[in-house]
Amino acid sequence: MNSVIKTILNHRSIRKFEDKPLSDEQIKLIVQSAQAASTSSYIQAYSIIGVKDKEKKQKLAELAGGQNYVAENGHFFVFCADLHRHQLIADQYHQDASENLESTEKFMVTVIDAALAAQNAVLAAESMELGAVYIGGLRNQLSEVSSLLKTPSHVLPLFGIAVGYPAQEPDQKQRLPFEHVYHEDEYQQDQTSYLSQLKEYDQQISAYYEQRTNGERKDTWTGQMARLLSRPTRMYMKEFVEKKGFNKR
């Protein structure tokens, strides 16, 4: 197994960091790694905001739901879908590009572009013995986050990534069975085998939690998902995304 695959398979989210900032060289290498990812039709439809300011980080931590590792880390990156520069280009070329820029298709393009770049950033960080965790909690209160980061129209903060020197060694979380996620030639829709795969997975996850907590935590993956699904979250998103100029038509 080569070192790239080793790094990939060794991933675990780090939520506790040493009090040691990343160097400018590390930040630059992480951003350059992000930029090296594929981009749809060369569109490069994202931006990255690196937050160093302590007060801003503290505020972001509160907005993200009180996760202290949003404030306490080596560096905090915010990945944004960004068609702002494309809007400027359209203006320069005297084009009305709004139909295009505001389409659901372009929304998907920007989100995918940003996510590909982000995963490169995370792997680059991990390869430098740093740890990282994605912060989807940034979407809890995106209007406040946007104001804080002063993002213009056609820019949408999607998630954060806290990066730093790891101060913990968490276990890995086991993924869904290969056969459940990977389909050959077409989507396998046999519900019986689908549900039995989930049952088997539940047993594995349940055994893992039991073992890790000395029998205290009784939980399954489908149980976690059922709880997650029972709480509609961030239902303001559709309206907010549209207000920012995305996903309107």
Next chain:
Amino acid sequence: MNSVIKTILNHRSIRKFEDKPLSDEQIKLIVQSAQAASTSSYIQAYSIIGVKDKEKKQKLAELAGGQNYVAENGHFFVFCADLHRHQLIADQYHQDASENLESTEKFMVTVIDAALAAQNAVLAAESMELGAVYIGGLRNQLSEVSSLLKTPSHVLPLFGIAVGYPAQEPDQKQRLPFEHVYHEDEYQQDQTSYLSQLKEYDQQISAYYEQRTNGERKDTWTGQMARLLSRPTRMYMKEFVEKKGFNKR
């Protein structure tokens, strides 16, 4: 520079492959690498369809706009946003999760989840001396692609990845200037410097094309973007995505 960052920075999309299929071991390692990526709240909201069937690949190549490397490669992966298993879980737990599953927020979660996994897959492939290219063209005719791959409701094919043994060595495409993509503490909105960065980038890109084509191709990045923006594409997407159970509220 470590080998992970070397692999990341060495990326270029490969569009011509040797006629040599990936082994099952290679496919499995690529999928396992994909699955090792972070996933929002452990939701694992994607599936991967690996297409081996030659007729299906040929059909996908036509649907994607006649790109022959969609058919001629070592393996063709289709990454799908997938909340189908979550719908089944909600049913099993006697929950009505439709508000949640159909939200724009969950649509973003699934697209980000799938893209993070995909980028791991691409890097894993590249680390094995394979080449890869994302196929956004799969979204040209997504209804036909969905039928061909028999994806159920709450499953949305997002893009393909053609992987294989490279039969070409393309140049790298230079990215936007670091300062243009990376903002410190807040989004830099000084339009003058923003536009001058784009102008400088245009000059670099223009010199690159001139040099590569012996002066034949005159082009800039903003010129390419202006052409891209002048053609609204895949405007059916909003309706189609909603029909599949995503992004409705």
